[in-house]
Amino acid sequence: MMQNYKAILTREMSGPRPVVLSGPSGAGKSTLLKRLMKEYEGVFGFSVSHTTRNPRPGEEDGKDYHFVTREKMQEGIDKGEFIENAEFSGNMYGTSKSSIEDVQAQNLICILDVDIQGVKNIKKTDLNPIYISIQPPSMEILEKRLRDRQTESEDSLQKRLEAARIDMELSKEPGVFDIVIVNDDLEEAYEKLKSVLIEEIEKVQDAKK
Ligand SMILES: Nc1ncnc2c1ncn2[C@@H]1O[C@H](COP(=O)(O)OP(=O)(O)OP(=O)(O)O)[C@@H](O)[C@H]1O
Numbered sequence: 001m002m003q004n005y006k007a008i009l010t011r012e013m014s015g016p017r018p019v020v021l022s023g024p025s026g027a028g029k030s031t032l033l034k035r036l037m038k039e040y041e042g043v044f045g046f047s048v049s050h051t052t053r054n055p056r057p058g059e060e061d062g063k064d065y066h067f068v069t070r071e072k073m074q075e076g077i078d079k080g081e082f083i084e085n086a087e088f089s090g091n092m093y094g095t096s097k098s099s100i101e102d103v104q105a106q107n108l109i110c111i112l113d114v115d116i117q118g119v120k121n122i123k124k125t126d127l128n129p130i131y132i133s134i135q136p137p138s139m140e141i142l143e144k145r146l147r148d149r150q151t152e153s154e155d156s157l158q159k160r161l162e163a164a165r166i167d168m169e170l171s172k173e174p175g176v177f178d179i180v181i182v183n184d185d186l187e188e189a190y191e192k193l194k195s196v197l198i199e200e201i202e203k204v205q206d207a208k209k
Pocket residue numbers: 023024025026027028029030031032145146148149183184185186187189
């Protein structure tokens with residue numbers, strides 16, 4: 001009984017469980033999470049990462065990423081401001097502690113979009129998120145999606161495909177992810193994602209009533 005009470009208290013103090021979305025570049029993470037955040041406005045908050053890559057057309061500083069120089073990013077890492085950071089396709093990426101705290105302070109479900117290195121490093125922290133991997137149906141389809149997106153140079157595209165091969169292998173390892181969703185048909189993948197998160201979503205909605 002006492003233990004139950006303690007568990008409830010801890011949950012209330014720490015808020016809803018965060019969600020880590022991972023998977024190869026081009027698998028559809030941003031597409032799915034933007035849709036989720038639109039349908040469940042006021043339930044999710046995006047953890048805005050830092051990156052040293054250049055913004056793509058339409059991307060906003062402070063909303064999609066905090067776009068920073070290598071020097072600035074390294075300075076933050078050295079000061080211990082990041083819970084994880086990684087080098088991906090020639091650029092630095094990282095999750096600052098404050099990006100998560102900002103979302104959690106609002107009692108929202110914090111969504112993190114990180115690569116597989118991020119997943120491994122977050123597992124060493126006490127964040128305790130739900131780990132979801134979004135996978136493409138095949139390497140061929142992934143390459144087509146990345147090319148059609150027209151955001152990458154040939155060099156960046158090749159680096160991303162190489163990272164994708166590693167990611168696709170690692171995602172098959174038991175225990176790394178709570179669930180692996182193959183994003184073939186977008187509607188089906190989205191429904192699956194919602195079904196995994198519905199319990200957590202309802203908790204946040206109930207708390208607002
Ligand atoms: N099920 C799908 N069927 C067809 N195209 C899709 C599907 N899901 C996503 N796409 C398209 O594939 C491209 C890559 O998707 P998206 O940008 O969401 O990937 P991502 O995993 O967020 O990539 P990154 O990690 O590089 O940010 C986009 O142009 C998107 O519109």
